[in-house]
Amino acid sequence: MYQALLTRRYLTSKLMPLLAALAVVLCTAMVLVVWSVMGGFLGMLLDTGRLLVGDVEITRPVTGMPYYEELIERLEADPEIKAATATVEGLALMGLEDGRTMAVKVIGVDGKGYDAVTGYGDTLWWRHLDQPNKKDVSREDLRLQLEPGYEDAGLMLTENNPFTGEPVAAAVPGIEATGETSRQTGGWYQSAYTEGLGVTLRRSESGDRWVMQSDGREYVIDKLPFTIDQSITLSMLPISGRGAAIDVQVRKIPIANEFRTGLYEVDQGIVLVRMDLVQEMLKLDRAVRVADSFSSGVTTNDDGSESFAEPEIIGEEPARATSVLIKGAPGVTDQRVKERCVAIYAQFFEAHPFEVPSPGQVRIDKWDERPSVAHLIGAVKTETSLVLALFGFISLTAVFLVFAIFWAMVSEKTKDIGILRSVGASRSGVGMIFISYGLVIGLVGAVLGVALAFLIVHNINPIHEWIGQVTGRYVWDPKVYYFTVIPNKVVLWQAALILVGGAVFSVLGSILPAAKAANMDPVRALRFE
Amino acid sequence: MPILEARSLSRTYRLGKVDVPVLRDLSLSVAEGEWLAILGASGSGKSTLLHLLGGLDRPDRNRSNPQAGVYFDGAPLAGKSRRDLDRHRARDFGFVFQFYHLLPELTALQNVTVASMVRLGLGYAGRSREVRKVAEELLDRFGLSGRLGHRPAELSGGERQRVAIARALVNEPRVLLADEPTGNLDRATGQGILDTISDLHRDKRQTIVMVTHDPYVADRADRALRLVDGVLADNREESAPMTPVLQG
Ligand SMILES: Nc1ncnc2c1ncn2[C@@H]1O[C@H](COP(=O)(O)OP(=O)(O)O)[C@@H](O)[C@H]1O
Numbered sequence: 001m002y003q004a005l006l007t008r009r010y011l012t013s014k015l016m017p018l019l020a021a022l023a024v025v026l027c028t029a030m031v032l033v034v035w036s037v038m039g040g041f042l043g044m045l046l047d048t049g050r051l052l053v054g055d056v057e058i059t060r061p062v063t064g065m066p067y068y069e070e071l072i073e074r075l076e077a078d079p080e081i082k083a084a085t086a087t088v089e090g091l092a093l094m095g096l097e098d099g100r101t102m103a104v105k106v107i108g109v110d111g112k113g114y115d116a117v118t119g120y121g122d123t124l125w126w127r128h129l130d131q132p133n134k135k136d137v138s139r140e141d142l143r144l145q146l147e148p149g150y151e152d153a154g155l156m157l158t159e160n161n162p163f164t165g166e167p168v169a170a171a172v173p174g175i176e177a178t179g180e181t182s183r184q185t186g187g188w189y190q191s192a193y194t195e196g197l198g199v200t201l202r203r204s205e206s207g208d209r210w211v212m213q214s215d216g217r218e219y220v221i222d223k224l225p226f227t228i229d230q231s232i233t234l235s236m237l238p239i240s241g242r243g244a245a246i247d248v249q250v251r252k253i254p255i256a257n258e259f260r261t262g263l264y265e266v267d268q269g270i271v272l273v274r275m276d277l278v279q280e281m282l283k284l285d286r287a288v289r290v291a292d293s294f295s296s297g298v299t300t301n302d303d304g305s306e307s308f309a310e311p312e313i314i315g316e317e318p319a320r321a322t323s324v325l326i327k328g329a330p331g332v333t334d335q336r337v338k339e340r341c342v343a344i345y346a347q348f349f350e351a352h353p354f355e356v357p358s359p360g361q362v363r364i365d366k367w368d369e370r371p372s373v374a375h376l377i378g379a380v381k382t383e384t385s386l387v388l389a390l391f392g393f394i395s396l397t398a399v400f401l402v403f404a405i406f407w408a409m410v411s412e413k414t415k416d417i418g419i420l421r422s423v424g425a426s427r428s429g430v431g432m433i434f435i436s437y438g439l440v441i442g443l444v445g446a447v448l449g450v451a452l453a454f455l456i457v458h459n460i461n462p463i464h465e466w467i468g469q470v471t472g473r474y475v476w477d478p479k480v481y482y483f484t485v486i487p488n489k490v491v492l493w494q495a496a497l498i499l500v501g502g503a504v505f506s507v508l509g510s511i512l513p514a515a516k517a518a519n520m521d522p523v524r525a526l527r528f529e
Numbered sequence: 530m531p532i533l534e535a536r537s538l539s540r541t542y543r544l545g546k547v548d549v550p551v552l553r554d555l556s557l558s559v560a561e562g563e564w565l566a567i568l569g570a571s572g573s574g575k576s577t578l579l580h581l582l583g584g585l586d587r588p589d590r591n592r593s594n595p596q597a598g599v600y601f602d603g604a605p606l607a608g609k610s611r612r613d614l615d616r617h618r619a620r621d622f623g624f625v626f627q628f629y630h631l632l633p634e635l636t637a638l639q640n641v642t643v644a645s646m647v648r649l650g651l652g653y654a655g656r657s658r659e660v661r662k663v664a665e666e667l668l669d670r671f672g673l674s675g676r677l678g679h680r681p682a683e684l685s686g687g688e689r690q691r692v693a694i695a696r697a698l699v700n701e702p703r704v705l706l707a708d709e710p711t712g713n714l715d716r717a718t719g720q721g722i723l724d725t726i727s728d729l730h731r732d733k734r735q736t737i738v739m740v741t742h743d744p745y746v747a748d749r750a751d752r753a754l755r756l757v758d759g760v761l762a763d764n765r766e767e768s769a770p771m772t773p774v775l776q777g
């Protein structure tokens with residue numbers, strides 16, 4: 001009882017312990033803010049990591065798998081599998097209209113099927129917007145000016161040739177791939193070409209041209225200074241079954257749209273192209289097989305003249321895909337889907353023995369087992385625990401602070417301890433004053449700290465915005481971290497854990513001072529000057 | 530049977546490598562209801578004796594005399610556990626010190642009730658009103674009814690000592706142990722405190738053991754002993770040549 005009274009009195013009459021409480025406030029708030037933001041970041045990564053890849057992937061790189069349509073049919077016949085689609089992957093050099101060239105990964109996809117498995121359609125960036133997003137008060141987002149159509153072209157990876165009107169295969173690069181679009185703090189994109197020049201764009205009256213406004217002057221332009229009105233040139237090297245390069249295939253391909261998953265690696269390094277075109281460039285399309293003999297190259301005709309023989313067709317080589325992506329039925333775990341894929345692939349192999357790669361020659365991975373994704377998620381997880389461990393370690397200073405302050409307080413309160421012992425307080429009773437004092441300071445500090453963290457995390461975006469405006473530096477640069485918004489959710493169990501942790505740390509810090517108080521000789525304490 | 534008894538008490542302090550004997554084979558007996566004064570020069574071991582009597586300190590072990598030690602109601606304190614000694618101090622003894630020894634963060638009233646809190650532990654919760662009433666009555670009796678909410682720093686020396694006496698009495702102890710209760714006060718205030726103690730002794734037959742260096746203070750008691758060279762002597766025999774000792 002007297003412990004409670006003294007704790008309350010000491011709490012309201014001493015400054016130093018309040019500093020200890022403040023230290024606890026700052027430490028708990030700091031750890032919880034970091035945990036919430038980093039954890040939220042990881043969560044967003046996991047959410048976006050699945051985009052464009054489906055749940056499970058069956059891969060045979062470079063040479064690919066024939067009869068993939070049949071494999072897809074077999075897969076889709078399974079009730080635990082919702083959809084499957086084939087893709088063709090290869091490396092390419094991408095040339096831009098301004099002459100820059102870069103290495104990218106090209107994925108040939110069948111737009112509709114790919115969308116069914118991966119939700120690809122939702123990642124298409126250029127589409128008509130009716131309303132600007134909240135931050136875009138001056139309506140700078142170009143999407144407000146676009147009319148419908150870009151979305152369909154993107155989904156089908158097909159555009160009409162402006163001269164002939166014929167549909168042609170088109171490309172959909174990741175939005176960071178060309179470097180021609182520049183992400184704005186508000187979450188929309190500007191042309192890197194006009195960025196910072198205060199240029200606004202709108203449709204011309206006629207609707208087929210653009211009016212560019214800059215410094216009060218207007219220019220009418222035919223093409224947007226944006227990727228979506230441009231073309232890329234892809235150079236790909238088909239590889240023979242024996243691993244030798246055949247001849248370079250070069251195509252100029254119009255850009256139909258751009259996609260954005262939110263994963264920088266993906267958005268920066270991948271270009272989607274209609275699958276038939278990629279198959280053709282990589283020589284994975286359907287082909288006839290001819291007899292491989294020079295002797296039969298020349299035939300003697302009936303009239304005695306000689307001529308080159310028609311190549312003798314001895315068979316047909318079916319088209320190939322390097323991957324099949326699979327989406328599980330709702331409620332089916334990735335692991336289960338993977339098991340089904342393994343079983344179905346085995347049946348598929350039995351149906352085409354030695355025509356298709358053996359089960360040992362293909363990789364069957366869940367989305368998070370894919371080497372590129374697993375690497376990224378692993379890195380973020382490691383970083384999160386590293387940062388948490390570091391900050392947790394820094395929080396140990398709170399323990400030492402409580403310890404130092406309480407140690408000094410026990411000395412200062414020596415006489416009080418002697419007095420209490422003289423009226424009959426036990427050793428442990430006197431020690432408990434300081435333990436309960438530590439507990440109260442820890443609890444008060446932790447509760448305030450968690451409350452502070454809640455406040456900070458919930459308002460982290462406005463705070464960040466404000467700091468950015470004042471200092472001109474955005475710590476969480478959307479251009480770097482990619483996500484437009486900083487994660488702003490506090491997980492309750494994490495808050496609870498930190499609350500308990502703050503109290504425990506303070507009690508830890510008060511244990512030795514409490515022991516010192518308990519072991520004090522009451523007579524010496526009373527004589528203490 | 531005496532309420533409090535000391536048999537062959539010795540207490541030696543170690544200063545570095547030197548043993549400093551303060552009490553040597555001291556014996557003493559206090560009857561219930563008696564006011565005993567122990568007179569001694571500064572440094573003669575008065576406080577040491579009082580701490581031993583109140584169970585705050587333990588005497589030297591006496592190998593030759595297993596009966597040596599402090600006895601309360603005929604029972605040896607030496608055999609008691611720490612917990613029992615704590616309880617003893619809370620219930621049966623009330624200490625008053627020269628320098629008041631109040632808790633500076635607590636009000637006058639809280640300084641009194643805190644002794645009850647210590648004695649009752651969690652049981653205090655159910656009896657706080659009752660305790661409060663007792664404490665208020667005590668403070669009222671000592672003329673402090675207007676000072677209940679004051680901190681020690683806001684009280685005069687005499688007022689502080691009265692609060693300390695109230696604290697010592699709040700648990701209705703069998704024995705009041707007073708260590709130079711007037712030693713830090715001017716003579717008039719000291720007389721006031723002595724009057725308070727005297728009333729208490731007269732009205733409630735409170736057993737009091739008071740140590741002091743001041744013969745005038747000792748005169749107020751029923752009986753006075755002198756502590757010289759670690760043993761007690763009857764004061765009457767040698768009181769004539771006694772010169773008043775300076776204050777402090
Ligand atoms: N803890 C201690 N260590 C060493 N010497 C002590 C200690 N406490 C008291 N003394 C010595 O014991 C003697 C008696 O002290 P004390 O009982 O306070 O005397 P009094 O109360 O009569 O002035 C003094 O000489 C004092 O210096």
Ligand SMILES: [Mg+2]
Nearest residue numbers: 575576577708
């Ligand atoms: Mg003394």
